[in-house]
Amino acid sequence: MRRFDIVTLDSPNRAPLRIEGFLFGEHHDNAPSVAIVGAMNGDQINQLYVASGLVEYLRRKEEEGKIIGEILVIPAVNPYALNMGEKNWPLDKTDLNMMFPGYDQGETTQRITARLFETLKGYDYGIILEGRRDQGMCLPYVKLIQSGYEDLDAVRDLGMGFVHYRPYEPIETAMLQYNWQLWETNAFAIVFGKNGAIDQSDSDEVHNALIRFLSKRKLLDWPVFEGKKSNILHSQQITLLKASRAGIFIPKVHCGAFVKKGEVIGLIMDALSGEKREKMVAPCEGIVTCQYSHPLIFQNSIAFRIASVEHSSTQERL
Numbered sequence: 001m002r003r004f005d006i007v008t009l010d011s012p013n014r015a016p017l018r019i020e021g022f023l024f025g026e027h028h029d030n031a032p033s034v035a036i037v038g039a040m041n042g043d044q045i046n047q048l049y050v051a052s053g054l055v056e057y058l059r060r061k062e063e064e065g066k067i068i069g070e071i072l073v074i075p076a077v078n079p080y081a082l083n084m085g086e087k088n089w090p091l092d093k094t095d096l097n098m099m100f101p102g103y104d105q106g107e108t109t110q111r112i113t114a115r116l117f118e119t120l121k122g123y124d125y126g127i128i129l130e131g132r133r134d135q136g137m138c139l140p141y142v143k144l145i146q147s148g149y150e151d152l153d154a155v156r157d158l159g160m161g162f163v164h165y166r167p168y169e170p171i172e173t174a175m176l177q178y179n180w181q182l183w184e185t186n187a188f189a190i191v192f193g194k195n196g197a198i199d200q201s202d203s204d205e206v207h208n209a210l211i212r213f214l215s216k217r218k219l220l221d222w223p224v225f226e227g228k229k230s231n232i233l234h235s236q237q238i239t240l241l242k243a244s245r246a247g248i249f250i251p252k253v254h255c256g257a258f259v260k261k262g263e264v265i266g267l268i269m270d271a272l273s274g275e276k277r278e279k280m281v282a283p284c285e286g287i288v289t290c291q292y293s294h295p296l297i298f299q300n301s302i303a304f305r306i307a308s309v310e311h312s313s314t315q316e317r318l
Helices: 045-063 078-084 107-121 152-156 172-175 178-182 199-214
Strands: 002-009 018-025 035-040 070-076 124-132 136-138 140-144 162-167 186-191 231-233 236-240 247-251 264-269 276-281 286-292 302-307
Touching: 002 107, 002 302, 018 078, 018 286, 035 045, 035 107, 035 199, 045 070, 045 124, 045 199, 070 107, 078 172, 124 172, 124 199, 140 152, 140 264, 140 276, 152 162, 178 186, 186 264, 247 286, 247 302, 264 302
Parallel strands: 035 070, 035 124, 124 186, 140 162, 162 231
Antiparallel strands: 002 018, 018 070, 136 286, 140 186, 236 302, 247 264, 264 276, 286 302
């Protein structure tokens, strides 16, 4: 294992801030290479936990001579925010994952992402451990963007239950996954967990999926169990259920639950009087993949996302 600094920033009042990488194995023509990026925001504790656990696992496997290709793990891209207990870059509140591919003569965050992207370019596969960008929790799933340079077979090697396969949204052109794919890396994200917390079950699932991927892609000489058969979901198969009123949110089902059309799956109570303000009813049959995770909900917030095999064009879609 080689531990090295990707970016180092001197600070006048504390130790230098470092973005560190952990490199295993070596690149050669007979094996692919992969880079795995952990927490890009300061509230992505689950992503940091999985990435650091992977570093320790790979360290042991390298000592046993089981690493075949080149594997780079970057557990944290924004250690400053992690240390300060903030979500974004603390000095100007910038989201680092909205600054790619960066600019080496620009603002601090642009320089950070430019240096990081230079390190990440050229890998065969790129995996981003990602948290949700809203007040929600979800079943672990793979986010694969349609770019003309994606590999569904490789994604299936993770053995995860759901793959959300969809076109790019305009806002994503400033994110790592989009730019990585532009530079011909088979990049995808694994989205999981609740921001600011560690879910041991989700963490174990993602850890095992990463090991399975490394083994099946001939980067790791280690036997693995088969995972789940991945369901490829398109945006029109995901139905949104929004809150029509604000108040205290009481979910009646949780992520992974199978619901029937017309089933009551949540309540919204008046925050002061306790009066029932809304009874939330499933608009279709399917599996709850995401749910709102804060006890207070605003009007028009997305309370549930439900994935279904069959869908109606009249329902609201993500």
